[in-house]
Amino acid sequence: MSSHGAVDATAQDGTYPRPQLVRPQWHDLSGEWDFARDDGMAGQVDDIVFDRRIVVPFPPESPASGIGETGFTPCVWYRRSFGRAELADAGFGAESPRVLLHLGAVDHAAEVWVNGRLVATHSGGQSPFHADITRAVDPQGDNALIVRAIDLPEDVSVLRGKQDWRERPHSIWYHRTTGIWQPVWLECVPEAAVETLTWRTDLPTATVDVDVALSGAIPRDAWVRVSISHDGERLADVRVRTGGRRHCPVRLVIPRQLNGQQYEELLWSPARPTLLSAAVTLESESGTAIDTVASYVGLRSVSVSAASLLLNDRPIPVRAVLAQNYWPDTHLAATADTLRREVELILELGFNTARVHQKAEDPRFLFWADRLGLMVWAETANAYAFDERAIVSLVDEWTALVRRDQSHPSVVVWVPLNESWGVQHISHDARQAAFSRSIGDLTRALDGTRPVISNDGWEHTDSDIITIHDYEPDAHSLTERYGDPARLREMLDGFGPAGRRMTVGPHDGAAPVILSEFGGVSLETGGADDWGYSSASDPAAFERQVTAILRAVRESSPLAGFCYTQLTDTGQETNGLLFDDRSPKFPVERIRAAVTG
Template identity: 25%
Template structure:
């Protein structure tokens, strides 16, 4: 039988920046080890901090071990779960082999003549700086690099003939298993294989009762492997009537024990864990065990705040997966990383679907492709039996294909061949050829689409309807076309900044090393650097709007919640969408779009994620969030029922701050149901602008199976008719705007009779408007057209990225809400400003203007913020790429209040736009009591 000795624990460690170690025989030379430090393996050398965070090159490891109870008549191997990246191994001073590849296991045979009572193993590990041609994923490119013996090590003792692996292929429709074993035979003697299949021995009370299966796999005769690494493959089909299925709700696991015997008896045992389940795609849906599954997934890059690339403990893994299920997720997309085996095991145990994806390379070369395919094959062999894995990706966003797949027939052929090879290797799972971008051959038509909401809600709806659903062929490289594959939005999301104080507490009061961005040059933008937030918090009106960074972070998280809620609801209202994978499960270093922060703590408001991310949800089609008193409302309800169970009940709706409610009887026998006109009411009268919440509860047999809330505002029309003290002169605006001013009881005056007691309102800051301000006048400059303005005086504008944009999804608009006292404006700007969000800002920092053929670096003007009062602004990520959308700025002896909110066409028609313009006219004239 086998026995093993763990080599985890204390090792010696040395760096070798001059790569002199092998020339100087460090594997058999005591002198250099006098300078070694002690480290604990598994070991990522970047965890040591200091110079090692940024160190790349060669490092050495050494350990002295004894192997008590060793049988000298058996063979011995040293087994590594993963070493990043290239390593060479010496045993008692003799070279025994090397390996290349940073994510998957390998083993090396130890010659019998090298074994001693006390043994010394030495490794040199090389992780190159120029890593573009090796599979790396995001470590060392976006985030902290990972180098060293980063997974477990052991020595294993075996008979000369043994079972190398057992791959189990479930056939649910035929209720049988395909078994494929690899044998390594060291002698020419008769061999026999037997098997036993039983429920996986969990060692816990919840082990399930089920039938076991056993029998002979047959006589193998006289076999001999052709060399140490040339296993013999044998295959069988075995019926398993009554075997319980693996699913997310009931993750039944089995184990198969294969015994290898010769004339003397059993000489080897091998145990593999598997589950009985089936995966396919048809009719625009993913099916598991012949049942449709709506994918509610999260991208998981599996970085950690202290251990970097491995979970700290099994308890941490269990907690993560259990929390993901509580949040409503049924799938985790393990993003460009071969996940550690322990995580996949607990995904199997707890019933979490996995979308697996190999680490990418960057530069398109023959050597890089060879390494990449080798890593994929090693991943397939290691992880084949995990029932949780239902999808294999090949590429992500053409990383490694150099982003020209559409124009390169060689790369198209390469991707198609990889798909065919992988499908032949594993026909039991779905394959995604190029996640998120244009496809060649795929089982999933997935998209990566980043929008910010509420500000881009209309663009998001258009994107879903006209591109994803309306034109699925557009996501394929011609002449390839969609074959009706499930449409999955496999990346989308919005940022929510974390608590810096909580992070510093975790790191013993210090700023973590990754506050200095560890990514390569393309990730050195200011908004990707946490240090930017520390520099900018007291600038650009941020302190006036929020007070301090900790408060800002809470509002940022609320903005994130509001955004992902609306993004997900729009997808779930469209049954043609087969699911989604949000970016992402947790924050990673500087990238803060996680639903959990980097410390695995839920963000503000995220205890209600299940409202829109659960199996059963109820949504309202809120046509407008901001309503006049007296308006008649008729909104539809949409119910989603991913489990497909027939349910009879009712939906109760109510207005939290008004005495209005209603009940709708519902019968649901499908996964999606639409109820037009289910919510009807008349907006009540009030004396002030009223923030309101629409609350929905779906009740079945006395139990609330789903609830939801929507933010509204109600504005009484009598506020429009209040008397105004100031006169207003219109300069350049259309007649409709003047009529709206007069309807709001503003007195209007001709521009040639203006005095400094009046306010000029204009959309054209020409010489006349500038002159009025310079002489002491007050100008309200409605500059929402930005670069389209005929005259803008001394101000320049930056257009915010229209349409899909990853950087914009990191952004937040903000306002000093104290300046609008009496109006329910949130500092982070929510649905109360629906339709009013700016398309342009005054740029305070330098920025890049992306064109069709090139990207142009543009200058910002921080002096605009320094000289003026920023009432409303914009930032991306860690308070970078700053801009202003309401700035009261001195000009000569007067002031110009520049506003890029979209107000002109909405003034007088939409309630919040009307109330805001009325308030801005006062601010333009009198300023604010809160000048920042």
């Protein structure tokens, strides 16, 4: 499959796997592949017997994959072929002779061969990687693509998130995701090409900065041209000489934004999610285009005051929902249509923010968040152990994810750690506290334009927002805790509802406070494994309890916002506002009223 003529990246249909760097031609390698299990991990690329078929990119644990085996699966192999038709679809030709193979996410460690040649290795189950496979490809014949994935089920030093280390899901953990779970695709590019784009905006100076990373043989006399437009109006256009460098920083000034009486018209916000179209072209000295890509940018700023999250320097109440983004048929993977629908559902329920929990979501989800106006707290899966492997794993993968997602205007908060997972002794182990502080500072060094929550829920070492997790089922008790500033301050200076210290080390009390997990009410269905933080016996009782809890938290003025747990039932965790098929447990308009007041 290919997408042609995607000149305006703001108007794409949501299927393109890399929505902020779009080329008009590509080929999706999703579909049926040959498949083999290798539980002993003894197989070699030349002797694997592929005796099964699997539908990529759905993990073998999921029904949609056609495998549906949820037990321990330490090692799997995939194989498919591609040839002239697929390469032509991806744009192969004299002007685009380099063939790139992209893998959106493979959990956890991957090796990739093309025609028997090892072309890529990668570690990290959520981060993308690609390989230039030009020298391995026969452009006239069939090409064999093989992927091996290793994901040791009981390895707690890798980033597991909600993937259970036990064979059968329990409590808040779910079936594992092994191997390929995001798109695999081909694109063909010129000898010199645009590789990545990193956008940043500054509202007071009306400037847009973009770091253009180039690959291949960059001519010394090449130029980079960047143009930004909206609704047919050219807002800015700049041409910069590369000097043969692989990184070319470009700054554009948008004169229209210097008019203080109209500058807000083009700003991105949930109420008006304006996206500006961008075109980035690598040009010769004479102005001939060598490579052109489409992108988009949102003009907005994110910061905090002592009492609020600030979007475009204005307080915005956070009405968030915890989203596991896990589906019964596909598990952590999703189709393009499913990702769009999830964003739409969250907005229809009255939320303006999603906290995608213990998962770095597919960039196509972030595209719809950008396009439709949903703020996102970007989180990563965490490890469960604290050791050298876990430290390196989190630093490496989190760095890759921040770099991947930092240009999305919808991403307003970074969350590298949750509930001291992997740093369970942070309050009395100086090394673990140092790691929490350092991952927060690393995030700020990579991207200083957003708030960072160093450890969501409790034991904050250096957070720009203080967050609390509290599954108290009684609405009156929630009002007492969070409606009184003095009582809330007493909690923040000591121990929180879970019996954990709220802060580790000095803090000045100047950060806004958000109740970032609460609710968790399960509607009892009689299932033996149904699980929630509290329960209601019937739909009417469920609606009363959820509405009362939301009202108590919503009306607690010392809070800067909230994040309700959770959007949907997920496996045995039956505490969603929606069932796992995304049908509501009480009418959508009444859920929306409870959320928004």
